[in-house]
Amino acid sequence: MPHIRPVSDLRNNFAEISKIVHETSEPVFLTKNGYGDMVVLSIEAYERKLFKDEVHFKLKEAELEAKSTEKRYTHEEVFSQLKVGLDDNRE
Structure with a gap:
């Protein structure tokens, strides 16, 4: 309520x-x-809402991109790119 x-x-x-x-x-x-x-x-609830909105936007963006191309990535390709990105951010 x-x-x-x-x-x-x-x-x-x-x-x-x-x-x-x-x-x-x-x-x-x-x-x-x-x-x-x-x-x-509250700030915490507002930030959670912003995060959820951003995730939703990114998923919609990915969905549109997936519909526009036949290119698909394997699990290994995705996670190796994520690891590279994480390693770059630590430096």
């Missing part, structure tokens, strides 16, 4: 809203005059 609060609660009950977003990892939706105005989310 979503947490919906009036925007005035951000000022009057900040600690409570902060506790909700950190303990539940869910957003709190703030309303102004009965209409949605903004969303409050």
Whole structure:
């Protein structure tokens, strides 16, 4: 069930809203005059959402590329390239 609060609660009950977003990892939706105005989310939950969005985007990109070419890579080719990339980042 979503947490919906009036925007005035951000000022009057900040600690409570902060506790909700950190303990539940869910957003709190703030309303102004009965209409949605903004969303409050913990940094951790926001970063997880960004990561999931990026992974989803990369998978869609890979799916489109796979449809546009017949080139396929073996397990060994993929992991050897990943290892090279990891080794380059360590230096």
